[in-house]
Amino acid sequence: MNGSSKILILGGIALAAFGMLYGLHYALFVEHQTLERMGNALADAFVRVAQGRVADAQASIDAYGLTRYNYVRQVDVHSHWIGLAMLLIVLGVVFERVGFSESVRRWLALALLTGSVVFPLGVILQTATHSGVLTSALAVGGSALVTFSLAAVALGFTRHGGNRA
């Protein structure tokens, strides 16, 4: 196993384990409470309407929107970390078939791993800053890093096929 494959396989396993631990923590301590809060906020909005408290009703809808904003990102982070980790491990097993030099492959492996960590991290940090520039930049930069690296890997696979031919 060469260096680039080690980066991807070890990084992928660590990221998958971290993503699962995050998911377990989230399911145990956060998810049920968040769902409860989200449901209550929406129900409260209509109860306030029935009670004629219009301003409170609108505030409850806003609270629902905020909780849902956080919930979507918290769930997305869990699935994206684990999904990307699986992709890293699969690519790690087959990375020798990417038709570039080992140093280029190592850079690609580092870019894939960095992007896979940073992209969901940027997404989860958005729940703290609510669309802050830095967190959005992290998410966009991380996803771009993964996408362009994967495109390069796909190109590398075709080069390997060409070399073999």
Added chain:
Amino acid sequence: MATVTTFREASSTFAPMSARRLLIFGGIALIIAGMLFGDIFAVFVLHQNGGRTGETLLAAAHAASAQNTAGVRDAFASIASLLEDRGTKVDAHVHMTDAGYLALLLALVQPYVALPSQRKKRLAQLFVAGGVLLPLGIFLIHYVGLSWSPFPVIGWASVLADSAGALLIIALLGQAWGVWKWLHGERSEPMEAEEKSHSWAGRVLLSGGTVLVLLGFVHGAWYAAFNLYKHEAQETGILHSLVETSIVHSSTGMAEAVNQYGGLAAARAVSIAAHSHIIEFGLLAMLLSFVQPYVFLSESWKRRWVVVMLAGSFILPLFVWLELKLGLVAGGIADIGGLMVIVALAGMLVGVLRYTGRADSRWLQAQP
């Protein structure tokens, strides 16, 4: 001839009842079961559930308009139940197929896990057990609820699901420990010959899978950039409008707002489903490229299953995405795409079963 050569190379890594065999069987079986469950859910539950949720939201708005607080609370209790019903079924489907992918993945890295074979087998058993129990626990959450639970918001089914999640984590950490030892030069048993699939089927699955994953990434980036925030703003906007129309007792306004809400939920759901399915199928295709040496079928049948698999993997997400434009016809075509993937997987599983039968009979013949 090529099949015989591959067979000889691969059989050394596929001993009877080995961790790798358990993970490949368990993985493909979990994926097939998860996809079948997903197809059944899409046909019999998804649309009906969405329709009932919309009706109940409208009933809540009417109750609010009539200043009927108890009616509002009843309607939202029903909505919560409907959402939990839908959410737990989606989660059961996702977790079962994802556990299958992870099992196939772990099968791949077995040569690099420097642990005694008995311990590797035990870890594989733990993983497959966790992969079965986790979605089962999630599925039961809606039906078991908080019955006999000592916790305020966590029921016994959640406890089962969380415990199964812990099993998966333990198995994964064990595998990581084995890889760590391998990297530090430990070899607990003779290094197995690493089989490589350079066959047509393996190459097409690998490159086709990479392209599918890439397409999914591009679609996800496009959705996040142009639709995610827009949809979130639209949702709260529609809910504000529903509240306002119920204050002025406008039945037409309420119905219009609920219709918009349903449309938005559908638009969101198809985009997310298309994104996740195309990436997962891409990953599955890449994983299956490594399993090809263990598929003991003629070359023409192997190619057939590969083509069916990739075609289904493209058809399902594409037509899920087109469902809003083309309606139920697209939904039907998407279901056929899912069925194509299931059939191709079952075909490959049959090939693996034939392979193991042959390997085992040779192994038995070789015994003194």
